[in-house]
Amino acid sequence: MLDCKHNAELLSQSYDRPITLRERMAMRMHLMMCKGCRNFEKQLAFIRKVARELPRKL
Amino acid sequence: MSAVDPDALQQHRSYLVRYAILQLRDPHLAEDAVQETLVAAIENRSKFTEQSSLRTWLVGILKHKILDMLRKRAREPQLNVAEGxxxxxxxxxxxxxxxxxxxxxxxxxxxxxxxxxxxxxxxxxxxxxxxxxxxxxxxxxxxxxxxxxxxxxxxxxxxxxxxxxxxxxxxxxxxxxxxxxxxxxxx
CATH class of the missing domain: 1.10.10.10 (Winged helix-like DNA-binding domain superfamily/Winged helix DNA-binding domain)
Structure with missing residues (x-):
């Protein structure tokens, strides 16, 4: 069973490499049960969006 | 008349400097990178096609200059130490x-x-x-x-x-x- 620390790593890596089906399933299972990690998931998406918008905000 | 003239370039200068500072975290290095970018832009102005905006084209050149600088600095061991x-x-x-x-x-x-x-x-x-x-x-x-x-x-x-x-x-x-x-x- 995936813990928050490893789930967070995988969530982050999903922005940098293709995630395997198995990893995706493990993350989904964890996220169903963990509000903190669901917040983290949304926040990572937001951080990506903000960082990629930054060149247009300079 | 080319779209890449010195006046047009100067309009983008401060944007490019801010862009370079974010990546290089050193205002002097950033200035150098931008200076080199503007010089390269003038030298290569015939390559600029108006399919992209001038700023996009300049940022493309600047990215190469930034990477060159990071490479040079990586070869200087004293600067490569991970600051604790x-x-x-x-x-x-x-x-x-x-x-x-x-x-x-x-x-x-x-x-x-x-x-x-x-x-x-x-x-x-x-x-x-x-x-x-x-x-x-x-x-x-x-x-x-x-x-x-x-x-x-x-x-x-x-x-x-x-x-x-x-x-x-x-x-x-x-x-x-x-x-x-x-x-x-x-x-």
Missing amino acids: EDENELVDALFKENGRWASPPQTWNEPEQSMENTHFWEVFEQCNRRMPLNSARAFMMREFMEMSTDEICQELAISTTNCWVILHRARLALRECLDLNWFGNAR
Whole structure:
């Protein structure tokens, strides 16, 4: 069973490499049960969006 | 008459300097990179096609100049020392020994609206500057210059796994900083 620390790593890596089906399933299972990690998931998406918008905000 | 004349270039200068500072974190180096970019732009002005905007074309040149500078600096050993970064300190502080969050991330209120707020962008830039140098460099290559993970690993001469670890740490650090300094989830 995936813990928050490893789930967070995988969530982050999903922005940098293709995630395997198995990893995706493990993350989904964890996220169903963990509000903190669901917040983290949304926040990572937001951080990506903000960082990629930054060149247009300079 | 070419669209690339010195007056047109000067209009983009301050933007380019800000762009370079974010990646190089050194105003003098940033100035040098921009100067070289403008010189290269003049020399190669016949290559500019108006299919892209002048700014986009200049940023393309600037990215190469920034990478050249980072490469040069990487060869100077005294500058390559990781400024006392304790690699795992942050991760250890964020998670308990059983792998759970020490304090689970709280909801961020209306994050999309923040992007309309000028002050939010200042906080975001400050948070970038506060990241450890190696993390910030890799993160900005990935998100700001939109390089692939493979390109970044090559550029920084590190393994792919190490690259993922560094990028993850950067996101954790940035999340913490925004959480505390913008979304007000002070603990």
